[in-house]
Amino acid sequence: MPLRPPAVFIETFGCQMNEYDTELVRSILKDSGYRFTDSADTADVVLLNTCAIRENAHNKVYGHLGALKALKEDKGLVIGVLGCMAQNLKKDLLEENSLIDVLAGPDSYRALPELLEKAAAGRKGMAVDLSEYETYTDITPDRIEGVAAWIAVMRGCDNFCTFCVVPYTRGRERSRELDGVVREAEALAASGCKQVTLLGQNVNSYRDGTHDFADLLLAVAEVRGIERVRFISPHPKDFPEKLLEAVAGHPRICKHIHLPLQTGNDRILQLMDRTYTRAEYLALVDQIRTRCPEIILTTDIIAGFCSETDKEFADTEDLLREVEYHLAYIFQYSERKNTIAARKYADDVPAGVKAARVTKLVEFQRGISLKKNLEMIGKTVEVLVEGEGKRSRDQWMGRTGGNIVTVFPKTDTSLKPGSLTSVRITDATVTTLYGEAV
Numbered sequence: 001m002p003l004r005p006p007a008v009f010i011e012t013f014g015c016q017m018n019e020y021d022t023e024l025v026r027s028i029l030k031d032s033g034y035r036f037t038d039s040a041d042t043a044d045v046v047l048l049n050t051c052a053i054r055e056n057a058h059n060k061v062y063g064h065l066g067a068l069k070a071l072k073e074d075k076g077l078v079i080g081v082l083g084c085m086a087q088n089l090k091k092d093l094l095e096e097n098s099l100i101d102v103l104a105g106p107d108s109y110r111a112l113p114e115l116l117e118k119a120a121a122g123r124k125g126m127a128v129d130l131s132e133y134e135t136y137t138d139i140t141p142d143r144i145e146g147v148a149a150w151i152a153v154m155r156g157c158d159n160f161c162t163f164c165v166v167p168y169t170r171g172r173e174r175s176r177e178l179d180g181v182v183r184e185a186e187a188l189a190a191s192g193c194k195q196v197t198l199l200g201q202n203v204n205s206y207r208d209g210t211h212d213f214a215d216l217l218l219a220v221a222e223v224r225g226i227e228r229v230r231f232i233s234p235h236p237k238d239f240p241e242k243l244l245e246a247v248a249g250h251p252r253i254c255k256h257i258h259l260p261l262q263t264g265n266d267r268i269l270q271l272m273d274r275t276y277t278r279a280e281y282l283a284l285v286d287q288i289r290t291r292c293p294e295i296i297l298t299t300d301i302i303a304g305f306c307s308e309t310d311k312e313f314a315d316t317e318d319l320l321r322e323v324e325y326h327l328a329y330i331f332q333y334s335e336r337k338n339t340i341a342a343r344k345y346a347d348d349v350p351a352g353v354k355a356a357r358v359t360k361l362v363e364f365q366r367g368i369s370l371k372k373n374l375e376m377i378g379k380t381v382e383v384l385v386e387g388e389g390k391r392s393r394d395q396w397m398g399r400t401g402g403n404i405v406t407v408f409p410k411t412d413t414s415l416k417p418g419s420l421t422s423v424r425i426t427d428a429t430v431t432t433l434y435g436e437a438v
């Protein structure tokens with residue numbers, strides 16, 4: 001190790017799981033004597049923690065790599081690519097003029113200190129093997145202290161939805177033990193954190209040999225000092241009654257369920273191998289709303305999957321109309337190498353048609369989101385204050401239990417980030433509620 005510890009800059013792309021992994025990587029590197037900096041210009045090592053879920057996620061990373069070229073030539077920057085794209089980049093690394101010195105996949109972060117040391121001495125290296133066991137449960141993530149934190153409770157995915165690259169980039173499902181997760185939540189609470197979000201690709205598959213996900217959620221909700229518990233994502237194919245009871249019945253479990261639909265058409269659902277039908281999904285929504293009427297539902301949609309016709313696409317729009325989600329993330333289908341869909345089906349919906357379908361759904365959903373938010377006017381909601389509003393330092397910004405951003409004037413001087421307060425809603429836009437503390 002040189003006299004001055006090398007400075008690392010990490011940039012994170014993709015989902016919350018990657019955000020969490022970046023915190024693990026920071027912890028591993030800190031223990032090996034590295035320090036951190038907040039820009040590539042002041043760094044000795046730049047790490048990109050990458051996402052492979054859609055083509056544009058890929059392109060973003062290539063764009064950033066290109067921008068680092070000059071810095072690398074100037075001052076011999078070490079460049080590492082971590083995360084879900086690492087697997088796909090093996091070939092590039094081996095090419096002679098590649099900018100990349102180090103590759104590490106999601107299960108190989110313990111190897112990073114050694115890989116970086118070798119890279120500093122001019123030897124490129126990679127660690128991209130997937131593990132059936134690695135959960136990093138003994139590593140305490142190095143977090144930016146704040147009101148909210150993520151905890152990964154399981155890693156990997158065994159579902160193999162035909163469109164999805166995650167089972168290939170993150171490997172097989174494995175869960176952490178309940179005790180380890182609870183201890184992490186307790187440590188977070190002791191450091192002032194008020195909200196934890198439990199993360200997994202399909203949290204309903206969580207199993208530690210003794211406990212299922214509902215047990216885990218309830219145990220975390222009982223940790224003293226944790227005011228709110230969230231989770232993402234459950235898969236609609238196996239949403240147990242016990243989990244619904246936990247969400248509906250526990251005051252500190254947020255009344256918000258993100259329930260990825262993907263498509264409202266049965267033939268496309270089958271091609272995606274989602275293993276539920278439109279009718280089964282709608283029955284689940286009904287069951288959830290009957291047991292917990294105040295629940296906020298959100299979803300993910302893919303438009304333009306292989307062979308989707310206009311008529312089949314219309315089934316998705318129709319389902320959005322019927323369910324009226326509070327929010328929907330709408331993506332155009334992006335073929336990923338090696339997935340089942342890439343091997344079995346033609347990516348035959350023209351790009352223009354895909355884009356038009358996304359635009360149509362986004363517009364349609366905006367109308368519903370606005371309507372839902374306007375319905376909140378006059379109601380009083382509980383908001384967890386996260387910080388100052390973006391537009392004005394005289395306002396607080398926080399979220400409702402349903403995860404809706406809420407902005408209100410700083411009239412109550414006793415509030416601070418981490419405070420829970422009641423806010424009466426007076427106005428709303430598609431994305432934000434406005435109100436006053438009561």
Ligand code: SAH
Binds near residue numbers: 166331334
């Ligand atoms: N495990 C989570 C999803 C993680 S990926 C779950 O099943 O809920 C997040 C979202 O990205 C998915 O729900 C899906 O809507 C979208 N997605 C995944 N693969 C995609 C692809 N090839 N093209 C477009 N969108 C995709």
Ligand code: SF4
Binds near residue numbers: 158160164235
């Ligand atoms: Fe991908 Fe399906 Fe696993 Fe979600 S459940 S990560 S969409 S394979």
Ligand code: F3S
Binds near residue numbers: 013015017050084166
């Ligand atoms: Fe997340 Fe992207 Fe990997 S969504 S799991 S970082 S492919």
